[in-house]
Amino acid sequence: MASRAAELRAQGRSTDKRASGLKAVLERIEKMDEPDRALALKVHELVTGVAPQLMPKTWYGMPAYANEQGKVVVFFQDAGKFKSRYCTLGFQDVAHLDDGPMWPTSFALTQWTPGVESVLRGLVGSAVS
Template structure:
């Protein structure tokens, strides 16, 4: 049998589900909105700091790109991945290669992102490097995704 069991989920997928359950069940501390946002930002940055090799560098650059382009997005962890929400719904996320034993870091958008263009548009990117031109393209997509 492959690395998935009878449930159909791989060990990595099960771990992500458990991380999401822990995120949802985390005790709600009495904090102001600003304190909650600051804690979420710290949690997200700690997650990025836990990435390895170039994924760590790429995720840090993506974090800077996202937060400077769309400061209205709320940082959070989503299935154990750095994510950015708009009105409580995850708009985009960063998945390190190690998460699901992939060859590359993934930057993705969820359906709340306003990227619709005709009948076909991008929703995720495999990233192994990020030059200025590519960063500009992603910056434009983040801006479009939030309606700027």
């Protein structure tokens, strides 16, 4: 919660929210241990490439990407943050992933492969459509 409070204070002071959000995301990624850092950079590159309209920001200390209303659409949680065995790529309720009465909203991520990239490219594209 302290991370979130600091994020809100920093966002309120910034005149260029995109630049300050991008800086915060890249600084957060830089603090991650490998292999989380490499995965986070790949996710960052994919999200900013597929959905450039999303604004990078940190959200509860995690790299995240928000829509024009400031609502987080997709986020990355490194394994080191919670001492987990895998990273998580998650989607919030504003993501357009609805598929019947049930659908996944988060995915365990352990390595970057062409198959993983393809699936995530489709999910991010759908999330912002």
